[in-house]
Amino acid sequence: MKLFNEPSPLETRIISFRFGLENSASIDTYLAHDGYKALRKALEMTPDDVINEVKASNLRGRGGAGFPTGLKWSFVPRASEKPKYIVVNADESEPGTCKDRLLIQNDPHQLIEGILLGAIAVGAKKGWIYIRGEYNYLIAIMDKAIAEAYKNGFLGKNICGTEFEFDLYTHTGAGAYECGEESALLESLEGKRGVPRIRPPFPAISGAFQSPTLLNNVETFSSVPAILRMGGTAYSDLGVPKSGGTRMVCMSGHVNRPGVYEVPLGFPMMKFVNEIGGGVWKGRQLKAIIPGGSSSPLLRAEECDIPMDYDSIAKAGSMLGSGGLMVMDETTDMVKLALRIMRFYQHESCGWCIPCREGTTWLKKMLQRVTDGHGQARDIDLIGDLAQNMRGRTFCPLGDAAAMPTIAIVKKYRNEFEAYVAKNPFAASELVSIS
Amino acid sequence: MTFSPELEAKFADLVTHYPEGRQRAALIPMLMFGQDEIGSVTQEMMEELGRRLGLSTMQVDEVVGYYSMLHKKPMGKFHVQVCTNVACMLRGGAELYDHACHKLGLGHKQVSADGRISLEEVECMGACSWAPAIQVNYDFHHEVSTDQLDTILEGLQK
Numbered sequence: 001m002k003l004f005n006e007p008s009p010l011e012t013r014i015i016s017f018r019f020g021l022e023n024s025a026s027i028d029t030y031l032a033h034d035g036y037k038a039l040r041k042a043l044e045m046t047p048d049d050v051i052n053e054v055k056a057s058n059l060r061g062r063g064g065a066g067f068p069t070g071l072k073w074s075f076v077p078r079a080s081e082k083p084k085y086i087v088v089n090a091d092e093s094e095p096g097t098c099k100d101r102l103l104i105q106n107d108p109h110q111l112i113e114g115i116l117l118g119a120i121a122v123g124a125k126k127g128w129i130y131i132r133g134e135y136n137y138l139i140a141i142m143d144k145a146i147a148e149a150y151k152n153g154f155l156g157k158n159i160c161g162t163e164f165e166f167d168l169y170t171h172t173g174a175g176a177y178e179c180g181e182e183s184a185l186l187e188s189l190e191g192k193r194g195v196p197r198i199r200p201p202f203p204a205i206s207g208a209f210q211s212p213t214l215l216n217n218v219e220t221f222s223s224v225p226a227i228l229r230m231g232g233t234a235y236s237d238l239g240v241p242k243s244g245g246t247r248m249v250c251m252s253g254h255v256n257r258p259g260v261y262e263v264p265l266g267f268p269m270m271k272f273v274n275e276i277g278g279g280v281w282k283g284r285q286l287k288a289i290i291p292g293g294s295s296s297p298l299l300r301a302e303e304c305d306i307p308m309d310y311d312s313i314a315k316a317g318s319m320l321g322s323g324g325l326m327v328m329d330e331t332t333d334m335v336k337l338a339l340r341i342m343r344f345y346q347h348e349s350c351g352w353c354i355p356c357r358e359g360t361t362w363l364k365k366m367l368q369r370v371t372d373g374h375g376q377a378r379d380i381d382l383i384g385d386l387a388q389n390m391r392g393r394t395f396c397p398l399g400d401a402a403a404m405p406t407i408a409i410v411k412k413y414r415n416e417f418e419a420y421v422a423k424n425p426f427a428a429s430e431l432v433s434i435s
Numbered sequence: 436m437t438f439s440p441e442l443e444a445k446f447a448d449l450v451t452h453y454p455e456g457r458q459r460a461a462l463i464p465m466l467m468f469g470q471d472e473i474g475s476v477t478q479e480m481m482e483e484l485g486r487r488l489g490l491s492t493m494q495v496d497e498v499v500g501y502y503s504m505l506h507k508k509p510m511g512k513f514h515v516q517v518c519t520n521v522a523c524m525l526r527g528g529a530e531l532y533d534h535a536c537h538k539l540g541l542g543h544k545q546v547s548a549d550g551r552i553s554l555e556e557v558e559c560m561g562a563c564s565w566a567p568a569i570q571v572n573y574d575f576h577h578e579v580s581t582d583q584l585d586t587i588l589e590g591l592q593k
Contacts, residue, residue, distance in 0.1 A: 005564065083454070095520045095559035128452070133467060133504045134560045136573035169452040172464045175504030177558065191462035191488070193501040209457050252522035252563040259564045294521050294559075324563060326522055340524055344558055350501075 004102055005259025008276045012238060014226045014246045015219070016262045019106040025141055027148040030109035036154055038228035039113050042120050043162050047078075050121040054224060056232030058244025063089055063180070063217030064293065064322045065397075066310045069224075073214060075204035076122040082211040086118050086127030087189065087203075090218045091173050091180040093132055094293035095344060096324025099248035099260050100218035104131070104138045107222070108145035112154065112168065114221030117228060119166045122214045126167045129218075130185055133174045142170045177348035181396050182215050184350065195352045196396035219248055219323075239265030243309035247323055251277050254284070254329040265309040272308065273327055284329040288412075292321025294341050295401030297408030298328075317408070334413040335420050338383075338406055339367040345402035353395035359386060360402050367406075375421045376428055383417075384410040436479045442472055446487075459488050462498060466505055475509040503558075511546045511553030513591040515539075516570040519556055522563035526578075531567050532556050534581045538588055552591055 004019060018024045018033055027035070042050050055070030076084060088111070092100040104111060115127055131139055146168055149155040157165045171189060173179050179188045183197035186208050207213025223245060227235045236244035243265035249272065250260045256278030263272060269289065273279065280286050286301040291308070297318045299306075306312050313320045328337070346360035366383050369375050387406040390399045410417065421427050438446070446465055453460040465484050470476050481495040499505045517532040536542060539554055546553040562568030565577035569584070576587060 092561050093559060096522050096563050097559075098561045098563045098565075101561050126454075132561070133502075134570065134573075137575075171452075171460075172467050174463050174467050174502035176502050188463060189460060190457065191459035191498065193498055209454050209460075211454075250564050252566055253525040258566070290521070324522075326525065326563070328525060332525070337521065337524075340519070340521055344520055347558060 004106070005257065005261075008257075008261055010271075010276050011262050012246050012264050013262050014235075014238065015103070015110065015222050016106070016248065016260075018110070019102065024106045025108050025145060027109055027145070027152055030107070034225075034229060035109055036113055036160075038225040039116050039154065040160060041228055042117050043160055043164060045120075047121050047123060050117060050228070053228060053232040054121070056236060057223075057227040058232075058236040058239065058242060059220065059223055059227060060243060060310060061217060062219035062223070062247055062323065064094060064295075066320060069216065069220055072204065072216070073118065073121050075202065076124075076212050076214050077205065078123070080123075080212050083126065084122055084124040084212045084214070085208045086115055086122075086124045087186065087208050087213055087215045088115060088127065088129040088218060088221055089180065089182065089185055089215060090129050090131040090135070090138070091185060092135075092218070092322075093177045093180050094295060094322040094324055095341075096250060096252055096290065096293045096326045097322040098250050098252075099323060101135060101138065102260055103218050103222050103248070104135075104142055108142050109149065110222045110225055111142075111218055112145060112149050114224040115168060116154070116159070116166055117224045118214050118216065118221060120164065122212070124214060125165055128169050128171045128189060128208070130171050130173060130179070130189055132179075133172055136172070139170050139172055146170070176350075177344075178350045178396075178398060181398065184396065185215070186213070193350070195350050198395075240307065240309045242311055247320075249308065249323045249325050251325050251327065253327040254281050254332070255279065255327045256281050263308070266307040266312070269304050269306055269308050269325075272325070273304075277327070280327065280329050282329070284331065286327065287330045287332050288328045288334075290324070290326040290328075290405070292319050293324035294326070294344065295397075295404060296321045297404050298412070300412055334409050334416045335367070335371055338409040339364070339371050341405050341409075342367050342402060345398065349398060349402075353399070355390050356394040356396075356399035356402070359390040359394075359399060362386060363402070363406060370417060370420050373420065373424050374426070375417070375424055377418070377421050380410060380414060380417045380421065436477075436483045438469065438472060442468060450488075459490060462488055462490070462495065463502070466495075466499060466502075470505060475506050477507075509546070509550070510544075510555075512551050514553050514555065514572055515588070515591070516555045516557040516560070518558070518560050518562065518566070518568050518570075520559040522559070523567040526566040528567035531569070531579060531581060531584060534584060535569075535588065538585065552588070 059069040060066040179194040184194040188194040203213045288298045342364045346364040351357045387403040390403040485495040519528040541554040
């Protein structure tokens with residue numbers, strides 16, 4: 001099994017530098033390569049100092065929303081009658097994303113250390129890593145790393161000979177995209193259906209088991225040890241203002257060298273595709289790129305000459321999201337793409353709120369109709385309008401995740417939808433009245 | 436009903452991971468591990484786990500119904516899952532799934548007559564950079580060509 005791609009010389013390997021070392025998942029390798037140094041440093045700092053260092057790093061959540069991590073950490077109340085918890089979102093399921101898998105597989109101790117730094121910052125004593133069910137083999141890797149950490153005094157009571165204590169467990173999911181949404185993940189962690197909660201209260205105030213909870217993505221936690229080691233400002237300087245540091249970008253689709261590569265925020269997207277990814281495969285032309293998982297609106301080839309950081313991609317009308325960058329060549333059928341994306345969101349809609357449950361279902365039906373060659377001209381506008389109506393009207397971001405790419409595809413590749421409709425011999429030129 | 440001593444030990448440990456009075460949290464891991472051992476989530480298992488965690492069978496059932504990896508009907512001994520989501524689709528995942536359907540004579544979530552192989556078209560499994568990907572039970576196979584798929588499937592049919 002090919003576990004990961006060859007690294008590229010153009011990468012800046014801050015959190016992936018141990019990938020490829022012999023036994024990179026073992027605590028011995030970790031300790032020999034700066035392992036648990038940040039923890040020792042943090043144990044001599046105050047919680048506020050740790051949070052300030054993370055704030056200075058300009059680290060933003062790597063799960064998809066891109067919320068500033070230091071700020072999120074500061075929301076957890078200092079004093080609390082209830083115990084405080086840490087929950088790690090390892091339910092990586094945004095189509096196009098496969099980085100957290102590598103971070104756990106190759107460097108589980110880096111994640112443990114990041115969790116411990118979060119625990120020091122917010123005063124938590126217990127935590128869970130919620131791993132998606134499909135990643136069964138990672139649970140064994142993570143459990144082994146946790147056992148090693150207990151044995152070496154990095155988990156349990158009196159960590160590194162101090163008063164600090166922390167218990168960490170893995171928790172398996174059972175196949176549900178929706179559980180990547182933080183409040184649905186908490187419901188699932190509590191043994192229920194993964195249906196999102198109303199917010200506020202946010203998890204920082206009332207999260208797992210109605211206690212204050214710090215919840216971050218695997219990559220976010222995995223980035224913190226490096227921040228503490230090198231200092232928040234130095235980490236921030238790797239990236240661009242407001243988007244600090246590096247991130248793992250998962251390249252897939254029609255490229256010569258697909259893979260997961262760590263690059264600084266602000267790295268040029270076309271350089272990433274052409275030089276790290278070896279360009280579009282089979283000598284074909286680039287048609288479009290989905291920059292951050294299937295929920296991010298796609299960018300036409302001529303819109304892709306931009307730096308990969310949160311603000312630049314937002315300015316181009318899309319989002320960096322989860323870092324799942326999917327490349328499409330000139331042969332890609334955009335109508336089929338829109339249908340496949342919608343089929344996914346329709347399947348994964350939890351059914352709790354009507355705009356999402358019904359919206360995704362009807363959009364799938366209409367896109368299927370167009371793809372099957374039974375589409376009418378009016379369907380094209382209807383698809384766009386329905387998606388537009390879903391936006392911002394659903395209980396959780398899944399509805400937006402389904403609507404945004406659909407709106408973009410219909411707008412940018414309307415001609416392809418029209419070509420499908422033109423092939424329908426029964427297409428009516430205008431709406432026929434039945435009265 | 437009874438589980439193997441190893442699984443019982445795992446369950447006994449599992450319930451200690453969660454805050455006192457919140458043992459329900461162990462339900463989904465228990466269902467997954469139980470299914471791995473028994474082959475499916477049976478009525479009997481739902482009743483038993485419900486009893487242990489203080490839940491009605493209905494409460495367990497509504498959780499089971501939500502998650503796509505929990506099956507009330509037994510899947511094959513080898514459950515072949517082919518991803519056709521965007522990243523895999525761009526590299527031939529849909530054709531791979533069609534190929535598997537024809538080769539096995541099975542459709543989505545169907546099980547072979549001998550109960551040995553089942554097929555499922557699945558959503559993104561997190562192998563996007565190594566697409567198209569399939570999973571046989573929990574084992575990943577990356578960058579699978581139709582020839583490789585034939586070899587894998589023939590190996591399972593023996």
